[in-house]
Amino acid sequence: MKKRWFEKKVEEFLLRGGYEKPELQQGFLKLDSNENYVISKQFQSDLISEAKKNSDVREYPLGGVERLIKAISKFIKIPSSMIGVGNGSDQILDLILSNFSSKQTKVLTSKPTFGFFEERCKLYSIPLIALPFSNDMKLNIKEFTKQSKKANILYLDSPNNPTGFQFSKNELQKLVKSFDGLVIIDEAYGEFSNYSLANMVKSQNNLVVVQTLSKSFGLAGLRLGYFIANKQFTEAFNKVLQYPYPLSTLTIESGISALENSQQMKDAVRIIKKERKRVIETLRKYNTFEVFDSEANFVLFDAHGSYQRVYTALSEQGISIRKLGKIEKHEGCLRVTIGTKEMNSKFLLAIRDWLQ
Protein backbone atom coordinates (compact mmCIF):
# COMPACT_ATOMS: atom_id res chain seq x y z
CA MET A 1 0.00 0.00 0.00
CA LYS A 2 1.20 3.44 -0.90
CA LYS A 3 2.54 5.36 2.10
CA ARG A 4 0.63 8.47 3.04
CA TRP A 5 2.47 11.80 3.25
CA PHE A 6 2.58 11.90 7.05
CA GLU A 7 3.80 8.31 7.27
CA LYS A 8 6.70 9.22 5.00
CA LYS A 9 7.42 12.19 7.23
CA VAL A 10 7.41 9.96 10.35
CA GLU A 11 9.90 7.62 8.65
CA GLU A 12 12.08 10.58 7.72
CA PHE A 13 12.16 11.69 11.37
CA LEU A 14 12.99 8.19 12.58
CA LEU A 15 15.93 8.00 10.18
CA ARG A 16 17.47 11.03 11.89
CA GLY A 17 18.06 9.16 15.14
CA GLY A 18 17.82 12.31 17.27
CA TYR A 19 19.87 13.56 20.20
CA GLU A 20 21.78 10.84 22.01
CA LYS A 21 21.28 10.98 25.76
CA PRO A 22 23.70 9.19 28.09
CA GLU A 23 22.65 5.72 29.26
CA LEU A 24 20.64 5.60 32.48
CA GLN A 25 22.64 3.47 34.89
CA GLN A 26 21.08 3.09 38.34
CA GLY A 27 23.39 3.73 41.27
CA PHE A 28 26.28 4.95 39.11
CA LEU A 29 28.56 7.85 39.98
CA LYS A 30 27.21 10.17 37.34
CA LEU A 31 30.01 12.18 35.78
CA ASP A 32 28.59 12.15 32.25
CA SER A 33 26.19 15.11 31.97
CA ASN A 34 27.96 18.10 33.52
CA GLU A 35 25.52 18.25 36.41
CA ASN A 36 26.41 19.85 39.74
CA TYR A 37 26.48 17.59 42.80
CA VAL A 38 28.37 20.03 45.00
CA ILE A 39 25.10 21.70 46.00
CA SER A 40 23.45 19.18 48.30
CA LYS A 41 20.24 17.33 47.48
CA GLN A 42 18.91 18.54 50.84
CA PHE A 43 19.45 22.20 49.93
CA GLN A 44 17.57 21.75 46.65
CA SER A 45 14.88 19.74 48.35
CA ASP A 46 14.28 22.53 50.90
CA LEU A 47 14.11 25.01 48.04
CA ILE A 48 11.40 23.00 46.34
CA SER A 49 9.45 22.45 49.59
CA GLU A 50 9.43 26.20 50.08
CA ALA A 51 8.35 26.68 46.45
CA LYS A 52 5.53 24.19 46.99
CA LYS A 53 4.15 26.33 49.81
CA ASN A 54 3.94 29.31 47.41
CA SER A 55 2.25 27.31 44.64
CA ASP A 56 -1.35 26.71 43.70
CA VAL A 57 -1.11 24.34 40.76
CA ARG A 58 -4.86 24.54 40.08
CA GLU A 59 -4.07 27.86 38.42
CA TYR A 60 -1.98 28.73 35.37
CA PRO A 61 1.12 30.60 36.54
CA LEU A 62 -0.22 34.01 35.47
CA GLY A 63 2.40 36.67 36.30
CA GLY A 64 4.85 33.98 37.44
CA VAL A 65 7.32 34.34 34.58
CA GLU A 66 7.33 38.11 35.12
CA ARG A 67 8.27 37.64 38.80
CA LEU A 68 10.97 35.16 37.85
CA ILE A 69 12.38 37.59 35.28
CA LYS A 70 12.51 40.25 38.01
CA ALA A 71 14.52 37.88 40.22
CA ILE A 72 16.91 37.12 37.33
CA SER A 73 17.21 40.85 36.64
CA LYS A 74 18.19 41.51 40.25
CA PHE A 75 20.70 38.66 40.16
CA ILE A 76 22.46 39.62 36.89
CA LYS A 77 21.89 43.39 37.25
CA ILE A 78 20.35 43.76 33.79
CA PRO A 79 16.86 45.29 33.24
CA SER A 80 13.88 42.90 33.13
CA SER A 81 12.96 44.19 29.69
CA MET A 82 16.10 42.51 28.33
CA ILE A 83 15.43 39.05 29.78
CA GLY A 84 13.38 36.06 28.61
CA VAL A 85 13.01 32.54 30.01
CA GLY A 86 12.56 29.06 28.64
CA ASN A 87 12.08 25.41 29.51
CA GLY A 88 15.82 24.90 29.80
CA SER A 89 18.18 26.81 27.53
CA ASP A 90 17.51 23.96 25.07
CA GLN A 91 14.05 25.38 24.44
CA ILE A 92 15.35 28.94 24.00
CA LEU A 93 17.92 27.77 21.43
CA ASP A 94 15.25 25.74 19.68
CA LEU A 95 12.81 28.67 19.48
CA ILE A 96 15.48 31.00 18.14
CA LEU A 97 16.60 28.46 15.55
CA SER A 98 13.13 27.46 14.40
CA ASN A 99 11.97 31.07 14.05
CA PHE A 100 15.08 32.86 12.78
CA SER A 101 16.66 30.26 10.51
CA SER A 102 15.71 28.49 7.35
CA LYS A 103 17.35 26.48 4.58
CA GLN A 104 18.72 29.81 3.34
CA THR A 105 20.39 30.98 6.57
CA LYS A 106 23.86 29.65 7.25
CA VAL A 107 24.91 29.04 10.84
CA LEU A 108 28.58 29.16 11.81
CA THR A 109 29.68 27.20 14.84
CA SER A 110 32.63 25.12 16.02
CA LYS A 111 33.28 21.41 15.51
CA PRO A 112 32.50 19.96 17.98
CA THR A 113 29.70 22.10 19.34
CA PHE A 114 26.78 21.49 21.70
CA GLY A 115 25.18 18.29 20.36
CA PHE A 116 21.57 19.36 20.81
CA PHE A 117 22.15 22.54 18.83
CA GLU A 118 23.74 20.64 15.97
CA GLU A 119 20.90 18.10 15.92
CA ARG A 120 18.32 20.86 15.84
CA CYS A 121 20.03 22.51 12.86
CA LYS A 122 19.89 19.17 11.06
CA LEU A 123 16.22 18.73 11.93
CA TYR A 124 15.33 22.09 10.41
CA SER A 125 17.73 21.55 7.45
CA ILE A 126 19.69 24.66 8.41
CA PRO A 127 23.10 24.66 6.68
CA LEU A 128 25.96 24.53 9.19
CA ILE A 129 29.50 25.74 8.73
CA ALA A 130 31.55 24.15 11.50
CA LEU A 131 35.11 25.26 12.17
CA PRO A 132 37.20 22.41 13.61
CA PHE A 133 39.25 22.77 16.79
CA SER A 134 43.05 22.72 16.45
CA ASN A 135 45.22 19.93 17.85
CA ASP A 136 45.49 21.69 21.21
CA MET A 137 41.67 21.96 21.35
CA LYS A 138 41.54 25.66 20.66
CA LEU A 139 39.66 27.65 18.06
CA ASN A 140 41.45 30.05 15.78
CA ILE A 141 39.81 33.47 16.12
CA LYS A 142 41.15 34.72 12.80
CA GLU A 143 39.76 31.71 10.96
CA PHE A 144 36.45 31.93 12.82
CA THR A 145 36.12 35.63 11.93
CA LYS A 146 36.97 34.85 8.32
CA GLN A 147 34.34 32.08 8.14
CA SER A 148 31.77 34.36 9.74
CA LYS A 149 31.65 36.40 6.54
CA LYS A 150 29.77 33.48 4.96
CA ALA A 151 27.24 33.09 7.78
CA ASN A 152 23.98 34.73 8.89
CA ILE A 153 24.01 33.36 12.45
CA LEU A 154 26.93 32.66 14.78
CA TYR A 155 26.49 30.13 17.55
CA LEU A 156 29.22 29.58 20.11
CA ASP A 157 28.95 27.78 23.40
CA SER A 158 31.31 29.77 25.58
CA PRO A 159 32.87 27.75 27.22
CA ASN A 160 32.47 25.05 24.61
CA ASN A 161 30.95 21.67 25.36
CA PRO A 162 32.77 19.24 25.12
CA THR A 163 36.22 20.88 24.93
CA GLY A 164 35.98 23.45 27.75
CA PHE A 165 37.53 26.05 25.45
CA GLN A 166 36.62 29.74 25.49
CA PHE A 167 37.90 32.65 23.38
CA SER A 168 39.39 35.51 25.40
CA LYS A 169 36.82 38.18 26.25
CA ASN A 170 38.51 40.67 23.98
CA GLU A 171 38.54 38.27 21.03
CA LEU A 172 34.89 37.39 21.45
CA GLN A 173 33.82 41.03 21.83
CA LYS A 174 35.66 41.91 18.63
CA LEU A 175 34.03 39.01 16.80
CA VAL A 176 30.53 40.07 17.90
CA LYS A 177 31.19 43.67 16.84
CA SER A 178 32.54 42.61 13.44
CA PHE A 179 29.51 40.47 12.60
CA ASP A 180 26.40 41.78 10.94
CA GLY A 181 24.03 38.86 11.59
CA LEU A 182 22.63 37.31 14.76
CA VAL A 183 25.09 36.10 17.41
CA ILE A 184 24.04 33.48 19.95
CA ILE A 185 26.50 33.06 22.80
CA ASP A 186 25.55 30.07 24.94
CA GLU A 187 26.94 30.57 28.44
CA ALA A 188 25.55 27.37 29.98
CA TYR A 189 28.95 27.01 31.72
CA GLY A 190 29.63 30.74 32.01
CA GLU A 191 29.86 30.86 35.81
CA PHE A 192 32.78 28.39 35.73
CA SER A 193 34.73 30.69 33.41
CA ASN A 194 36.20 34.12 34.00
CA TYR A 195 33.78 36.31 32.10
CA SER A 196 30.31 36.74 30.63
CA LEU A 197 29.27 38.72 27.60
CA ALA A 198 25.85 39.52 29.11
CA ASN A 199 26.51 43.24 29.56
CA MET A 200 27.43 43.59 25.91
CA VAL A 201 23.76 43.18 24.90
CA LYS A 202 23.24 46.77 26.08
CA SER A 203 25.33 48.12 23.21
CA GLN A 204 25.13 45.25 20.72
CA ASN A 205 21.74 44.76 19.06
CA ASN A 206 22.63 41.51 17.31
CA LEU A 207 23.67 39.63 20.47
CA VAL A 208 21.70 37.05 22.45
CA VAL A 209 23.40 35.56 25.52
CA VAL A 210 21.84 32.33 26.78
CA GLN A 211 22.31 31.12 30.36
CA THR A 212 20.83 28.38 32.56
CA LEU A 213 20.22 27.27 36.13
CA SER A 214 21.04 23.68 35.13
CA LYS A 215 24.79 23.78 35.73
CA SER A 216 26.14 26.27 38.28
CA PHE A 217 22.87 26.31 40.29
CA GLY A 218 22.63 22.50 40.19
CA LEU A 219 19.02 22.56 38.96
CA ALA A 220 19.19 20.55 35.72
CA GLY A 221 15.97 18.73 36.61
CA LEU A 222 14.06 21.97 37.03
CA ARG A 223 14.52 22.86 33.31
CA LEU A 224 15.06 26.57 33.63
CA GLY A 225 17.05 28.65 31.17
CA TYR A 226 17.05 32.34 30.32
CA PHE A 227 18.51 34.76 27.82
CA ILE A 228 19.62 38.37 27.71
CA ALA A 229 19.11 40.45 24.55
CA ASN A 230 18.02 43.89 23.38
CA LYS A 231 14.52 45.06 24.35
CA GLN A 232 12.90 44.54 20.95
CA PHE A 233 14.22 41.02 20.48
CA THR A 234 13.16 40.20 24.03
CA GLU A 235 9.66 41.58 23.54
CA ALA A 236 9.20 39.62 20.30
CA PHE A 237 10.45 36.43 21.94
CA ASN A 238 8.39 36.79 25.11
CA LYS A 239 5.16 37.94 23.51
CA VAL A 240 5.14 36.08 20.22
CA LEU A 241 7.60 33.18 20.04
CA GLN A 242 7.49 31.75 23.55
CA TYR A 243 4.51 29.70 24.79
CA PRO A 244 2.09 31.55 27.08
CA TYR A 245 3.12 29.35 30.05
CA PRO A 246 6.50 27.77 29.28
CA LEU A 247 7.43 27.00 32.90
CA SER A 248 5.55 25.19 35.65
CA THR A 249 4.56 27.04 38.84
CA LEU A 250 7.02 24.89 40.80
CA THR A 251 9.86 25.75 38.42
CA ILE A 252 9.08 29.44 38.68
CA GLU A 253 8.89 29.47 42.49
CA SER A 254 11.99 27.26 42.92
CA GLY A 255 13.91 29.38 40.42
CA ILE A 256 13.10 32.59 42.32
CA SER A 257 14.16 30.96 45.56
CA ALA A 258 17.45 29.66 44.06
CA LEU A 259 18.29 33.11 42.71
CA GLU A 260 17.57 34.70 46.08
CA ASN A 261 19.98 32.20 47.66
CA SER A 262 22.72 32.49 45.04
CA GLN A 263 25.55 32.35 47.60
CA GLN A 264 25.14 28.56 47.53
CA MET A 265 25.85 28.58 43.78
CA LYS A 266 28.88 30.86 44.17
CA ASP A 267 30.38 28.60 46.86
CA ALA A 268 29.80 25.52 44.68
CA VAL A 269 31.44 27.17 41.67
CA ARG A 270 34.52 28.04 43.76
CA ILE A 271 34.84 24.40 44.90
CA ILE A 272 34.31 23.03 41.38
CA LYS A 273 36.98 25.33 39.90
CA LYS A 274 39.46 24.21 42.55
CA GLU A 275 38.59 20.56 41.94
CA ARG A 276 38.87 21.06 38.17
CA LYS A 277 42.48 22.13 38.68
CA ARG A 278 43.17 19.06 40.82
CA VAL A 279 41.61 16.67 38.29
CA ILE A 280 43.54 18.21 35.38
CA GLU A 281 46.85 18.18 37.28
CA THR A 282 46.40 14.59 38.48
CA LEU A 283 45.43 13.27 35.05
CA ARG A 284 48.39 15.07 33.49
CA LYS A 285 50.82 13.50 35.96
CA TYR A 286 50.15 10.05 34.50
CA ASN A 287 51.61 11.06 31.14
CA THR A 288 49.23 8.62 29.47
CA PHE A 289 46.53 11.04 28.47
CA GLU A 290 46.45 14.35 26.71
CA VAL A 291 44.43 16.57 29.04
CA PHE A 292 42.95 19.82 27.76
CA ASP A 293 42.47 23.05 29.70
CA SER A 294 38.89 23.78 30.68
CA GLU A 295 36.85 26.82 31.67
CA ALA A 296 33.78 24.67 32.41
CA ASN A 297 32.69 22.10 35.01
CA PHE A 298 34.16 19.20 33.04
CA VAL A 299 37.48 18.11 31.60
CA LEU A 300 38.15 16.59 28.20
CA PHE A 301 41.06 14.20 27.76
CA ASP A 302 42.36 12.00 24.98
CA ALA A 303 43.04 8.43 26.12
CA HIS A 304 44.18 7.60 22.57
CA GLY A 305 43.73 3.94 21.55
CA SER A 306 42.71 2.92 25.09
CA TYR A 307 39.67 5.13 25.48
CA GLN A 308 37.20 2.28 25.11
CA ARG A 309 39.05 0.27 27.75
CA VAL A 310 39.23 3.25 30.14
CA TYR A 311 35.50 3.82 29.67
CA THR A 312 34.69 0.15 30.34
CA ALA A 313 37.01 -0.06 33.36
CA LEU A 314 35.28 2.98 34.90
CA SER A 315 31.85 1.52 34.10
CA GLU A 316 32.82 -1.68 35.88
CA GLN A 317 33.57 0.42 38.95
CA GLY A 318 30.18 2.11 38.66
CA ILE A 319 31.47 5.38 37.23
CA SER A 320 29.84 6.89 34.17
CA ILE A 321 31.68 9.45 32.04
CA ARG A 322 31.02 10.62 28.49
CA LYS A 323 32.60 8.74 25.61
CA LEU A 324 33.19 11.00 22.61
CA GLY A 325 35.83 9.10 20.65
CA LYS A 326 37.43 10.89 17.74
CA ILE A 327 37.68 14.68 17.75
CA GLU A 328 39.81 15.80 14.83
CA LYS A 329 43.28 14.24 15.31
CA HIS A 330 42.45 13.00 18.81
CA GLU A 331 41.41 9.38 18.61
CA GLY A 332 39.98 8.63 22.02
CA CYS A 333 38.30 11.58 23.73
CA LEU A 334 36.54 11.19 27.06
CA ARG A 335 34.79 13.91 29.04
CA VAL A 336 34.45 13.81 32.80
CA THR A 337 32.26 16.11 34.88
CA ILE A 338 33.79 17.70 37.96
CA GLY A 339 31.73 16.41 40.88
CA THR A 340 32.20 16.67 44.64
CA LYS A 341 35.69 16.17 46.04
CA GLU A 342 34.74 12.58 46.97
CA MET A 343 33.36 11.80 43.52
CA ASN A 344 36.44 13.19 41.79
CA SER A 345 38.72 11.21 44.09
CA LYS A 346 36.83 8.01 43.25
CA PHE A 347 37.23 8.75 39.55
CA LEU A 348 40.94 9.50 39.91
CA LEU A 349 41.50 6.36 41.99
CA ALA A 350 39.73 4.23 39.39
CA ILE A 351 41.98 5.74 36.71
CA ARG A 352 45.07 5.03 38.84
CA ASP A 353 43.93 1.41 39.36
CA TRP A 354 43.41 0.99 35.64
CA LEU A 355 46.91 2.29 34.90
CA GLN A 356 48.58 -0.13 37.32
Ligand SMILES: Cc1ncc(COP(=O)(O)O)c(C=O)c1O
Ligand atom coordinates in the same frame (compact mmCIF):
# COMPACT_ATOMS: atom_id res chain seq x y z
C1 LIG B 1 26.48 24.23 25.83
C2 LIG B 1 25.17 23.83 26.41
N1 LIG B 1 24.11 24.62 26.23
C3 LIG B 1 22.92 24.32 26.74
C4 LIG B 1 22.73 23.16 27.48
C5 LIG B 1 21.35 22.81 27.94
O1 LIG B 1 21.05 23.40 29.12
P1 LIG B 1 19.59 23.37 29.72
O2 LIG B 1 19.61 22.33 30.78
O3 LIG B 1 19.39 24.75 30.25
O4 LIG B 1 18.62 23.04 28.62
C6 LIG B 1 23.79 22.31 27.72
C7 LIG B 1 23.60 21.08 28.48
O5 LIG B 1 24.37 20.20 28.54
C8 LIG B 1 25.05 22.65 27.14
O6 LIG B 1 26.10 21.84 27.29
